[in-house]
């Protein structure tokens with residue numbers, strides 16, 4: 001059994017010093033989209049560096065259920081034989097997206113304008129997350145949805161046979177909502193327009209253009225106006241998936257807080273819509289440098305070097321939230337080690353992730369002896385100046401980022417921190433435990 005498949009509670013042994021090179025896996029957002037867009041292209045898309053986390057594997061299975069051919073050739077090497085825009089066929093069974101909000105919401109968008117029904121479900125975490133934010137705009141195309149209260153999964157979408165193009169102002173800063181609308185627009189004649197007040201990750205726009213669609217973005221007083229021309233023929237691509245900045249955050253932040261550490265994380269995608277954590281860490285005084293800055297596959301990439309040193313608390317502005325939305329749990333850990341207070345503003349979206357991440361971090365940090373305060377939309381962590389007591393068991397609530405954050409905290413705390421369920425790391429970072437061990441961390445299983 002692999003380390004992370006063992007369901008027993010596990011702790012990170014305190015006092016780690018991390019050194020060496022951390023090769024983190026491929027980007028989760030780009031991996032989902034590679035499979036999805038490849039499935040809608042005419043011909044064969046080749047992918048290297050695909051993240052083989054459970055979320056992405058579930059999207060691959062869904063593409064097969066809709067009629068595309070998805071084949072693994074070797075580690076990270078995959079091909080997708082697509083059926084063309086509008087070419088999906090009705091799945092004969094329920095689509096189970098597991099733990100993945102991105103998977104379910106993007107696939108809902110794609111099938112919304114195919115004239116058949118699709119039923120979606122997921123694990124207990126995904127079944128508790130709001131889907132109305134996607135089914136509301138999809139209804140404007142003519143799609144019907146029948147879910148549980150507040151649009152929760154399981155949910156059936158009856159796709160529109162004669163979809164009409166939509167102009168939608170997104171009420172939430174969410175790349176998943178934006179992408180669902182644009183993907184529904186793919187099989188709709190005319191122009192679909194999505195307007196977002198704040199920039200969210202732009203992989204859908206960039207990649208769809210790469211596949212030959214016409215997607216333009218205009219910055220206006222209303223916000224970012226994104227226009228997609230419907231019914232393009234998508235051309236298959238050769239995709240090299242960049243390494244995931246959200247996964248890189250764990251070895252980087254662990255190195256910043258573990259005495260004597262010096263870690264290099266090569267080839268990290270630093271698309272500005274994803275790089276907010278690294279800006280924030282530098283403002284906190286972290287010894288974090290970008291080396292060998294370059295462009296790969298149209299995305300800015302650098303090798304990140306993180307060394308342990310003094311860190312101070314800061315105010316993180318609300319306008320930065322979308323560019324680091326998945327990184328607040330690990331930022332809270334760095335904030336707990338810092339000198340002074342860190343206030344994270346504009347973070348209410350954290351409450352509808354795999355768990356309520358403000359609540360999960362707040363309860364776990366308190367149990368480890370760290371003082372915190374929260375409002376609906378903000379999170380404050382009072383730094384301990386390098387002396388986190390630790391000595392608690394924390395609940396991961398089916399949330400991979402909560403598990404990895406508390407493992408990192410445990411490496412720097414005074415007493416061991418136990419994570420109740422390490423299996424959840426499989427979602428986005430299946431080699432998290434061996435990679436951290438290779439850098440110098442140690443993990444212990446509970447023996448009972």
Ligand SMILES: O=C(O)C1=C[C@@H](OP(=O)(O)O)[C@@H](O)[C@H](O)C1
Pocket residue numbers: 028029030101102173174175176177179201325326349
């Ligand atoms: O589009 C994507 O690939 C993602 C969008 C974000 O979600 P929201 O759109 O809900 O902010 C992020 O949290 C998720 O991990 C990946």
Ligand SMILES: C=C(OP(=O)(O)O)C(=O)O
Pocket residue numbers: 099100101102103326353354401428
């Ligand atoms: C929020 C996340 O993912 P998703 O919404 O795809 O489940 C995440 O990976 O942190």
